[in-house]
Amino acid sequence: MGENGEGKKGEGMSSLSQRAQLLRKNPGRKAAETPREPEHGVSETEQAARYFISLAYAWKDQVGVNEKTVSDAEKEFMGKEIPELEALALSRPDNWQNIPERWVALARVLAGKYADRTE
Known part of the structure; x- marks a missing residue:
């Protein structure tokens, strides 16, 4: 103590x-x-989602992914809004790394939407 x-x-x-x-x-x-939540700061939810993005990118670099499968999965996530994407990222199962393409796609789309929002 x-x-x-x-x-x-x-x-x-x-x-x-x-x-x-x-x-x-x-x-x-x-x-x-x-x-x-702070008006100009980053919410706890966004911080957790950004941490997920970094985990997904690191995992992708370790195991490699099928880019065609990632691209197909990105199309599924493109129509969703940030809160829904954050909810998906934060409710991922413990074994999320068993299907890295789907989660890498989610991470890419979510990162892109965060970037678009700040521009």
Whole structure:
């Protein structure tokens, strides 16, 4: 344990500390309310989705993928909006790496939509 009583049991400790600080800074808000996501920052969902993108790209580099299959799968994801793509990425099964082409396609489409949104 550190001097301030926080241990290194995981990221949850710092998340709780950050939430408490947010609530102290906004006294008009009730403790039961979820703090708003920053207007100009990246949401936790987007951070997790971007982490998935990096995992998918790293996995692709390790195992190699069939680009034709990836291209076909990208067509399936192109018509979906960012929230739906994020939900797919964050609800992937534990064995997602067994079908890397599908997840690489999802990662590419999601990364492209993030890039389009910021332009």
